[in-house]
Amino acid sequence: MTVDRARGTTLRPSVLLGAVVTVLVVSMLGLTIGPTSISPLDALQEVGSHLPLLHIRSPLPPAQAAIVWDLRFPRVVLALLVGGLLALCGGSYQGVFRNPLADPYLLGVAAGAGFGATLAIVAGLHSGGGGSSDLIPLAAFAGALTAVAITYAVGATGDSRRSSASLLLAGVAITSLLTAMQTFVQQRETDTIREVYSWILGRLTTAGWHDVVLVLPYAVVSSTVLLAHRRTLDVLSVGDDEAATLGLHTNRVRAIVVVAASLGTAAAVSVSGLIGFVGIIVPHTIRLLGGASYRVILPLSLLLGGAFLVGADIVARTALAPAEVPIGVITAFFGAPFFVLVLRTRRVVAT
Amino acid sequence: MTGRVCCEGVTIRLGGQRIVAEVAVDVPAGGWVSIVGPNGAGKTTLLRAVAGLIPYEGTIEVAGSSMASLSSRARARTVAVVPQDPIVPLGLKVLDYVLLGRTSHISRFGIEGVRDLAVARDVLQQLELSPLAQRRIETLSGGERQRTVLARALAQEAPVLLLDEPTTALDIGHQQEVLDLVDELRRDRGLTVLSTMHDLTLAAQYAESLVLLDRGAVVTSGTPDVVLTEDNLSRYYGARVRVVRDGGTIVIVPLRSSIQTDQLDRDGVVLDDVHTDVDAEARTGRHL
Numbered sequence: 001m002t003v004d005r006a007r008g009t010t011l012r013p014s015v016l017l018g019a020v021v022t023v024l025v026v027s028m029l030g031l032t033i034g035p036t037s038i039s040p041l042d043a044l045q046e047v048g049s050h051l052p053l054l055h056i057r058s059p060l061p062p063a064q065a066a067i068v069w070d071l072r073f074p075r076v077v078l079a080l081l082v083g084g085l086l087a088l089c090g091g092s093y094q095g096v097f098r099n100p101l102a103d104p105y106l107l108g109v110a111a112g113a114g115f116g117a118t119l120a121i122v123a124g125l126h127s128g129g130g131g132s133s134d135l136i137p138l139a140a141f142a143g144a145l146t147a148v149a150i151t152y153a154v155g156a157t158g159d160s161r162r163s164s165a166s167l168l169l170a171g172v173a174i175t176s177l178l179t180a181m182q183t184f185v186q187q188r189e190t191d192t193i194r195e196v197y198s199w200i201l202g203r204l205t206t207a208g209w210h211d212v213v214l215v216l217p218y219a220v221v222s223s224t225v226l227l228a229h230r231r232t233l234d235v236l237s238v239g240d241d242e243a244a245t246l247g248l249h250t251n252r253v254r255a256i257v258v259v260a261a262s263l264g265t266a267a268a269v270s271v272s273g274l275i276g277f278v279g280i281i282v283p284h285t286i287r288l289l290g291g292a293s294y295r296v297i298l299p300l301s302l303l304l305g306g307a308f309l310v311g312a313d314i315v316a317r318t319a320l321a322p323a324e325v326p327i328g329v330i331t332a333f334f335g336a337p338f339f340v341l342v343l344r345t346r347r348v349v350a351t
Numbered sequence: 352m353t354g355r356v357c358c359e360g361v362t363i364r365l366g367g368q369r370i371v372a373e374v375a376v377d378v379p380a381g382g383w384v385s386i387v388g389p390n391g392a393g394k395t396t397l398l399r400a401v402a403g404l405i406p407y408e409g410t411i412e413v414a415g416s417s418m419a420s421l422s423s424r425a426r427a428r429t430v431a432v433v434p435q436d437p438i439v440p441l442g443l444k445v446l447d448y449v450l451l452g453r454t455s456h457i458s459r460f461g462i463e464g465v466r467d468l469a470v471a472r473d474v475l476q477q478l479e480l481s482p483l484a485q486r487r488i489e490t491l492s493g494g495e496r497q498r499t500v501l502a503r504a505l506a507q508e509a510p511v512l513l514l515d516e517p518t519t520a521l522d523i524g525h526q527q528e529v530l531d532l533v534d535e536l537r538r539d540r541g542l543t544v545l546s547t548m549h550d551l552t553l554a555a556q557y558a559e560s561l562v563l564l565d566r567g568a569v570v571t572s573g574t575p576d577v578v579l580t581e582d583n584l585s586r587y588y589g590a591r592v593r594v595v596r597d598g599g600t601i602v603i604v605p606l607r608s609s610i611q612t613d614q615l616d617r618d619g620v621v622l623d624d625v626h627t628d629v630d631a632e633a634r635t636g637r638h639l
Contacts, residue, residue: 008450008463008471228460234447235454237440245402245434246507247427247455292442295462 009293011300019303023080026307026314030076033314035321036067043068074209078271079313080306081212081219082204083278085268087305089261090279091286091297092226095233096257097164104265104279107171107258108147111178113269116143117199118182122189136199137214137270143178144266150174152258163251164240167258201326202275204313211271222264223302229257233294275309277331281339282308288342308335353380353414354429354510354543356401360409363393363400363567370396371567373409376545380414380510383537383544385558387551387578389588392564394547395435398515401545402432414510427455431504435515435547437496439488445499446484449475452506474505478532494525501529505536512537514546518553526550530557555579555601563587575601 031043038046038060046068048056058065086104093102105111120139155170156163186196205211232253235243240250265279282305283297290296312330319325356378363371371393378384386394400407403418403426411418413429421429431452440448452474453467463471475481478498483491491499497517504512514533518526534557537544548554554561555575562572565587571578579601584590593604 007446008468009444009447010462231457231462232459234440234443235451237438237443238448238451239438241404242432242434242438243454244404244423245427245430245432246451246503247424249423287442291444292440293447 009291009295011296015290015296016299016303019300019307023303023307023310026310027076027080030079030310030314031068031072033318034067034072036064038064038068043072047073070208074212075204075313076310077212078204078215079309081215082268082272082275082306083282083309083312084302084306085215085219085222085264086275086279087282087301087308088223088226088298089265089268091283091294091301092229092233092257092261093279094283095236095294095297096254096261097168098237098239099164099168100284101280102168103276104261104268105175105274105276106168107151107262108174108178109144109262109265109269110274111175111182112147113140113144113266114196114200114274115147115178115182115185116140117273118185118192118196119143121192121195121199122185137211140273141266141270144269145262147174147178148258148262148266152255156255163254198326199273202273202328202331203316203324203326204272215267215271218263218267222260222267225260226257226264227298227302229253229260230295230298233257233298237292237294273328275328275331277328277335278305278309281331281335285339285342353541355380355412355414356384356511356543356545357412358397358401358409361397361400361411362408363396363405364408365396365405369567371400371407371564374564374567374569376562376569376572378543378545380543381537381541382560383534383546383558384560384562385554386545386547386562386564387549387554388564391566392587393567394564395515397564398432398513398545398547402426402430402513424455427507427509429509430511430513431507431509432513433500433504433515433517435519437500439496441487441489443488444484445480445486445488445491445502446471446475448488448499449480449502449506452503455507470508471502471506474502477536478502478505493520494522494528497521497525497529498532501532505540510541511543511545514544516547516549519549526553533557551579551584551603552601555603579603 028040028043031047032038032040042059045056046058046060046065048054049058050069060068089104090102093104093106094100116139117136120135124135151167151170151174154174155167186193232248235246235248236250236253243250283301286297286300286304290300309327309331312327312334315334316325316327316330356376358374358376361371361374362369374397376384376386386397388394396405399405401411401413401418403421403423416429418426449471450463450467453463453470456467457463472481475484478501480495480498480502483495488496488499497520512533517529517533521529530553533544536542546558558575560573561575561578563570563578563583570587571583579594581592581594584592584594584603591606591608593606595602595604
């Protein structure tokens with residue numbers, strides 16, 4: 001019987017390997033492409049020379065070595081973290097709310113972070129501008145988490161059949177409120193519009209390892225928790241009621257996933273601004289190509305979301321060099337047509 | 352696996368309204384009881400309470416433990432539910448869907464093990480779904496889909512099976528197929544079955560006893576003969592029917608208001624118990 005060998009859907013090792021290779025290849029491109037062209041081998045050796053126990057000597061002169069190690073490499077790692085987190089959190093939100101339109105900014109994260117960042121930018125301007133750039137990520141992070149906390153406090157109900165919809169609607173309300181407050185502050189301080197606007201469009205700064213260190217702990221916690229729920233999200237796909245009859249404590253699961261995803265999103269947003277589209281397009285593309293199981297969607301979102309953002313960042317840095325296009329513009333500009341393409345070609349199979 | 356279901360004095364309020372009042376239902380281990388009654392009588396609500404999905408007053412004991420005291424995991428190992436209108440997750444494969452039934456046997460962050468897979472394969476085989484194991488659920492026909500939902504419930508390995516209108520979406524052949532299957536499984540595995548049913552003829556054929564619910568209260572219960580009388584059906588359903596005994600089973604024949612009873616006689620149906628009128632009095636009595 002062939003059927004006796006039938007297995008449940010799991011992430012196949014070959015697919016996982018393919019995703020890892022994609023990440024490595026794109027990262028390598030991120031290290032080598034730029035105004036100063038550096039060969040992949042040199043870039044590898046430079047990176048290797050910083051790793052302990054390897055005893056590799058970098059062939060690059062100090063200036064180029066600094067470009068690789070201090071500028072490009074941290075930026076690649078940051079893009080991997082931010083893109084991976086946004087895609088992973090977006091996929092988790094879609095699962096936990098059973099809503100294909102869910103994105104990581106759903107519960108007020110974006111508006112809260114935007115408000116926090118705007119306040120920090122305005123405050124920085126008043127205090128002479130100096131220390132504001134350090135303050136922005138913290139203010140954005142605090143704003144994002146506060147917004148989600150308010151949304152949850154307002155929207156969560158005991159009735160598990162209603163709580164999904166009411167959370168989403170509370171998110172809409174809190175988003176409008178905070179966006180209004182953010183716009184108000186921004187209009188009062190017109191000098192800051194440019195900086196605020198550039199933050200909102202999203203960008204990856206070249207600030208050494210500072211931002212990476214800032215995001216990393218949250219990224220680890222958030223991804224661990226979310227990946228641990230990959231099977232649980234599959235169970236939730238039959239709806240709260242049926243999931244409960246299957247033995248799931250649905251409200252608790254939703255709370256844990258929402259907290260973990262919000263933490264991850266807030267951390268990503270605090271260093272990168274509001275990079276749109278990654279969180280919605282990457283998980284959906286994976287879903288269309290690789291099936292509906294979250295055991296496939298979540299790990300691949302983490303990897304390929306990162307690769308997607310590194311790729312987008314390469315375009316953002318080089319398209320109009322030496323000027324930089326906001327990365328959010330790139331993710332949408334290339335992401336949307338690609339997504340439509342996948343949607344069109346796979347629809348026949350899906351229905 | 353003995354799973355007696357015993358409800359006593361069960362009252363359920365939803366949104367401040369009393370939907371079910373002081374209901375007693377007893378399903379012996381290995382038995383099949385069907386809850387019947389008109390739309391809005393509280394059948395599904397009662398079933399949801401037995402499944403532990405909604406709060407209730409009174410006692411509901413399943414396999415010796417009170418539903419209210421069990422964790423959701425322990426509940427799922429005791430009672431498996433086939434919902435009336437199951438949500439079909441797009442893109443999920445049949446085998447994956449059936450494996451969802453193993454949730455209460457898998458640790459919180461775990462993944463299915465060898466035994467879970469073996470149980471799922473067994474169930475698929477028993478329900479003749481093995482060839483469809485790798486198909487996406489949304490591509491199945493209605494009958495196949497209903498069997499798949501049943502397979503998920505069986506994968507829970509719970510002693511009690513709750514079926515909420517298991518045949519509503521099926522044609523008559525598939526209705527029989529599903530109910531025969533449930534009956535066979537009940538005998539094979541000693542399952543206790545509590546179902547709600549709209550089709551009274553089928554309810555009478557498969558269940559050992561019926562509970563007639565009207566406006567949240569049990570109005571009568573017992574064997575199909577006792578419950579499914581023309582009088583009861585006209586009083587509680589407001590239905591014009593003829594109850595016909597065909598061999599050992601009961602057949603409920605709906606009557607059109609214009610149809611003459613002797614027409615039926617001429618067509619050769621054997622009538623045990625002829626009530627010619629439409630029981631208009633009983634119906635008016637109900638609405639008073």
